[in-house]
Amino acid sequence: MFGAKNKKPTNVKGVDSNHKAKKTTGFILILAAFITLVVIIITMAVMNAFGNKWWGVSFDILKSIFEMLYFLSGLVLIIGLYIGYKQLRVASEDIKIRNERLAMSKSLDYLEVFASELLPKMTEYVQKSSSSNDDEITVFSIEDVKKLIDENYYINIENMDPEIGAYAFRLLIEKQSHGIENIFNQIESFSAGIVHRLADETIVYGPISSVYCSFVESELVFLSIQRGIGAPFDNTIALYKKWTKKRESDVNVLKLKELEDTMEETRRQIAASAELIKPQKPMGS
Known part of the structure; x- marks a missing residue:
């Protein structure tokens, strides 16, 4: 009786949004990790192969370039984490709203069934029992x-x-x-x-x-x-x-x-009565 009426999949779209957010975050993290790894490997290879110079360029300059790339990869990682966090928050809010709407819809269904099916049967039973x-x-x-x-x-x-x-x-x-x-x-x-x-x-x-x-x-x-x-x-x-x-x-x-x-009303009445019986000062005093 209950649950068969107006069946709806629970959280299907919300779960899908959450899944997409996780996939996006995971991709960004993997990309940042890959860039970092590539930078480290290239740096080590250059150091081993060319010593202090590579194609006539000072290794100090190359080192600065690689450090900058390394910094940028870390920045990409931070940005990726932030974007992923925001997407997860949006997905979570979406799930919450959908759950609330689904619960409200289901609640209205329950109230309708109680009023249209259960209540008439209960009333009929009470009448039969009384008579x-x-x-x-x-x-x-x-x-x-x-x-x-x-x-x-x-x-x-x-x-x-x-x-x-x-x-x-x-x-x-x-x-x-x-x-x-x-x-x-x-x-x-x-x-x-x-x-x-x-x-x-x-x-x-x-x-x-x-x-x-x-x-x-x-x-x-x-x-x-x-x-x-x-x-x-x-x-x-x-x-x-x-x-x-x-x-x-x-x-x-x-x-x-x-x-x-009642107590507040009593206090007001007492205060009003006290004001009425308060002694009046003589005229001209």
Whole structure:
């Protein structure tokens, strides 16, 4: 479901730009090294063959010429390194921009799929669950089953009380009849894309985190039983835990901001009151 839609090759052009920059830099470095090597070889050959003079030209003059060539080859090397560095920076920026655009595009795809496919199924499931009539008399409730969920969102089936186990599995069958298993298979695929950063979480979080966390929390019994019998739903649980913690943090930040605003308003009121009751100096004093 996720990932099949609007498939795009990741970073193809960015990698190509990076590769070209590396090839250009490598060529310049090889050229500079070759020039340096040629200069050294020629210098040594001249010294061995002609001693202090070559074609009547003083070796000191030749030495100066070769030193100049050697200096120029070093200059070419420095220029090559600088050009290569600039090209690598441009290629890196290009890759970064393309990745950001790709992540934004993928994030919008995820939001569209959540709104058009997952949300209607979740809404339909909640309506079916709410309208289902359960006339069976039982001494247990779903809260009794929730107490069995451990910190990793597992319910140990083997150690479950037989009577509670029978009730829990009846709940499981009822939920499956309303399509919960298919919904969570899709939620797991959706969660995997966000957990593994195929989409930009900062874009996806705002519009859907509330609905996502509320739905998963309402079905923790189903998830924990499924995890207990071998269907891990690891990505769903990982994203639920992360977003729940972030939502709690957001609420705390909001409360702190409201408290600071209230305290600031109180300080202003106190200052205004103090100004009103300040003793007035007598006239003419």
